[in-house]
Amino acid sequence: MAYKILDTCINCGACEPECPVDVISAGDDIYVIEEEGCIDCGACANVCPVDAPVPAE
Template sequence: MALLITDECINCDVCEPECPNGAISEGDEIYVINPNACTECVGHYDTPQCIDVCPVDCIITNPSFIETKDDLYLKYQQLIKQTA
């Protein structure tokens, strides 16, 4: 599943540089996660790095993008091919 940053985000800037896929960017009011690029760090780390560093716990599973770990790994492989 892709992740989602809620409106509890305080724009602290710690999540964006931690994302190995570049899925996090500054939105109009809060940071946002591109669900097409979010693999929950599958392929890179054991846990989502943005969740690990978020000081206010405002990153949740995006209910609009339900994916298995296998789906996330396939997405990771596709992203790697695009950057190669």
């Protein structure tokens, strides 16, 4: 299951460098994850100060 980033994202950028497959990028207001490439490692969720990355349903 891939991760997604919720609207609670504060656009801090902490998650982007942690992604081992480079599928996180800055969106208009929040960071976004390309779900097709996500390997479900949880590295982004481990560094997020507001717990915005969550498993996609």
